[in-house]
Amino acid sequence: xxxxxxxxxxxxxxxxxxxxxxxxxKAGLPIAIGYLPIAVAFGLLARSAGxxxxxxxxMSLLVFAGASQFIAVNLIALGTQAWEIVLTTLIVNLRHFLxxxxxxxxxxxxxxxxxxxxxxxxxTDETFTVASLQCQPILSGPFMxxxxxxxxxxxxxxxxxxxxxxxxxxxxLQASMGIALYAMFIGLLVPSLRKGLxxxxxxxxxxxxxxxxxxAPALNLLATGWKLMISASLAAILGAVIYPQGVKxxxx
Numbered sequence: 001x002x003x004x005x006x007x008x009x010x011x012x013x014x015x016x017x018x019x020x021x022x023x024x025x026k027a028g029l030p031i032a033i034g035y036l037p038i039a040v041a042f043g044l045l046a047r048s049a050g051x052x053x054x055x056x057x058x059m060s061l062l063v064f065a066g067a068s069q070f071i072a073v074n075l076i077a078l079g080t081q082a083w084e085i086v087l088t089t090l091i092v093n094l095r096h097f098l099x100x101x102x103x104x105x106x107x108x109x110x111x112x113x114x115x116x117x118x119x120x121x122x123x124t125d126e127t128f129t130v131a132s133l134q135c136q137p138i139l140s141g142p143f144m145x146x147x148x149x150x151x152x153x154x155x156x157x158x159x160x161x162x163x164x165x166x167x168x169x170x171x172x173l174q175a176s177m178g179i180a181l182y183a184m185f186i187g188l189l190v191p192s193l194r195k196g197l198x199x200x201x202x203x204x205x206x207x208x209x210x211x212x213x214x215x216a217p218a219l220n221l222l223a224t225g226w227k228l229m230i231s232a233s234l235a236a237i238l239g240a241v242i243y244p245q246g247v248k249x250x251x252x
Contacts, residue, residue, distance in 0.1 A: 024146020032154035043162015049077040053163045060159040099128040122148025198243045206235035
């Protein structure tokens with residue numbers, strides 16, 4: 001009887017783990033569908049900037065950060081130094097530290113550190129949102145793995161597909177794909193503007209500071225990556241000083 005009970009518990013545990021992983025895949029499906037066209041656009045942009053299929057897919061495999069990858073490709077096309085690109089993308093992705101810290105509080109305590117590190121790598125704005133909205137207080141490792149895996153696979157495959165599609169496009173059309181960067185940023189920015197005046201003020205501050213960085217003769221020797229990093233950081237700092245309470249949704 002004890003042996004049968006142990007075997008039954010093991011079977012139940014395996015079934016529960018499989019179901020949880022399956023639920024993670026289902027939860028990640030809408031994210032994967034949304035990532036695909038953006039990843040294709042990134043692949044097209046990377047190809048127009050001169051990156052090969054291997055380098056583009058490798059960047060998506062190792063970085064897996066949409067906005068940072070778009071920025072990195074743009075900086076590469078401008079001839080920015082490698083350390084400036086790394087520092088700029090690090091600042092853009094600082095929010096991931098907060099998201100990882102938040103989700104770590106809901107993971108099972110028995111989950112090993114290597115698993116936590118793997119799950120932290122797969123966290124994006126979208127997977128963080130889906131995971132945070134789950135009703136259960138404890139997020140299992142298999143669920144998070146399934147959620148992240150679908151989104152990750154979609155982004156990597158879409159990036160490669162974009163490069164392949166770009167190979168059959170005329171050179172003039174490939175060059176015009178640079179507008180995908182600005183279209184993506186506008187798509188991310190416009191919904192945030194609905195949160196009210198604070199977001200609008202911070203955006204305007206960033207625009208003004210970036211314009212000053214580009215037009216001031218004394219800053220001509222400053223590299224493009226530094227200008228972008230400084231203007232974004234100053235806008236964020238000024239926004240935090242002006243609005244210390246943060247940004248609240250209209251529904252709050």
